[in-house]
Amino acid sequence: MRAWAVIAPQQPLQEVEWLTPEPTGKQVLLEVTHAGVCHSDIHIWEGQYDLGSRGVMKLSDRGVKLPLAMGHEIVGRVLKWGPEAEGQGLAVGQTRIVFPWVGCGTCARCTSENDNMCVTGRALGVFQNGGYATHVIAPEPRHLIDPGDLDHALAATYACSGVTVYSAINKVMPMPADQPIVLVGAGGLGLQAITILRAMGHKRIVSVDVSAEKLAAAREAGASDTLDASLPDVSKRLMELCGGPVEAIIDLVNGSTTSRFCFDALIKGGKLIQVGLFGGEMALPLPIMAQKALTIRGSYVGNPKELRALVSLAQGGKVAGIPITREPLRNADSALQRLRAGKVTGRIVLTAEGM
Numbered sequence: 001m002r003a004w005a006v007i008a009p010q011q012p013l014q015e016v017e018w019l020t021p022e023p024t025g026k027q028v029l030l031e032v033t034h035a036g037v038c039h040s041d042i043h044i045w046e047g048q049y050d051l052g053s054r055g056v057m058k059l060s061d062r063g064v065k066l067p068l069a070m071g072h073e074i075v076g077r078v079l080k081w082g083p084e085a086e087g088q089g090l091a092v093g094q095t096r097i098v099f100p101w102v103g104c105g106t107c108a109r110c111t112s113e114n115d116n117m118c119v120t121g122r123a124l125g126v127f128q129n130g131g132y133a134t135h136v137i138a139p140e141p142r143h144l145i146d147p148g149d150l151d152h153a154l155a156a157t158y159a160c161s162g163v164t165v166y167s168a169i170n171k172v173m174p175m176p177a178d179q180p181i182v183l184v185g186a187g188g189l190g191l192q193a194i195t196i197l198r199a200m201g202h203k204r205i206v207s208v209d210v211s212a213e214k215l216a217a218a219r220e221a222g223a224s225d226t227l228d229a230s231l232p233d234v235s236k237r238l239m240e241l242c243g244g245p246v247e248a249i250i251d252l253v254n255g256s257t258t259s260r261f262c263f264d265a266l267i268k269g270g271k272l273i274q275v276g277l278f279g280g281e282m283a284l285p286l287p288i289m290a291q292k293a294l295t296i297r298g299s300y301v302g303n304p305k306e307l308r309a310l311v312s313l314a315q316g317g318k319v320a321g322i323p324i325t326r327e328p329l330r331n332a333d334s335a336l337q338r339l340r341a342g343k344v345t346g347r348i349v350l351t352a353e354g355m
């Protein structure tokens with residue numbers, strides 16, 4: 001097999017030849033056809049996260065080992081499987097989305113399909129090799145999801161950005177369709193959140209970003225309102241736009257600045273769901289937390305049940321696509337660098353075609 005791997009942090013991805021793994025136990029080997037390039041790949045490639053005054057979190061301390069083929073938004077074709085995967089409906093050539101947020105596979109969380117909450121994360125493209133490669137191993141058949149009639153490049157993005165926003169949306173639902181849900185950030189995640197909310201029948205979707213171009217894309221995707229966060233008094237303007245303090249905010253950026261204006265805009269009993277990995281920290285006025293009975297809750301990717309529900313919601317074109325640029329797998333490094341430079345609207349999906 002061939003892979004486009006991180007050999008050393010912050011160094012260009014290198015094309016390498018590795019032995020194609022033989023699936024054992026419940027494992028399934030797939031040929032990668034699509035691999036989305038996600039913003040969190042930049043953090044993995046950089047090797048660290050910014051934790052504000054607590055310094056940086058090194059991914060090597062969390063067990064990320066190099067060389068690594070990143071890529072966790074994977075669609076592939078089933079090639080072969082281990083003996084314990086027999087009799088589970090697999091067939092050579094099936095196209096499947098690979099659920100990447102896998103854990104140890106044996107704990108109560110993993111066996112109840114809350115794999116993403118396993119304390120021993122083994123995510124594909126993070127802790128084991130992922131989709132920037134010609135082949136990938138899925139740990140179990142239940143991690144493979146039929147994309148149905150979805151475009152395969154779009155389906156790949158559902159494994160991370162799609163399920164991430166779907167799971168965050170689940171944490172503020174149910175809400176009346178005309179009550180504002182605020183989405184901070186109108187990049188790949190923000191656009192996907194808008195299209196999913198629309199498909200769920202939600203009407204009042206407020207998109208906040210610092211980029212006029214991204215806000216235009218948000219309006220095109222179906223946001224009912226947009227707010228420019230590059231101007232001062234964001235929380236005050238946000239409350240004006242929403243007709244008062246806000247019930248539900250999903251912060252897809254989640255940096256020191258955005259978390260502050262989100263918190264200040266919450267109504268009594270309001271919820272702030274923190275999703276982004278921009279980095280930084282948040283200082284909380286503790287009496288206000290109690291008096292306003294606020295919820296601040298983190299949300300990390302999603303589970304296989306949520307990914308299946310999202311794929312099913314999206315059948316028949318019910319969830320509008322996001323702008324997708326297709327490129328050959330060998331462009332992995334340049335794609336990552338363009339994303340890092342903020343030059344990508346929507347998603348780049350690497351494909352095996354013309355590899």
Ligand SMILES: [Zn+2]
Nearest residue numbers: 038040160161
């Ligand atoms: Zn991702």
Ligand SMILES: [Zn+2]
Nearest residue numbers: 103104107118
């Ligand atoms: Zn586990």
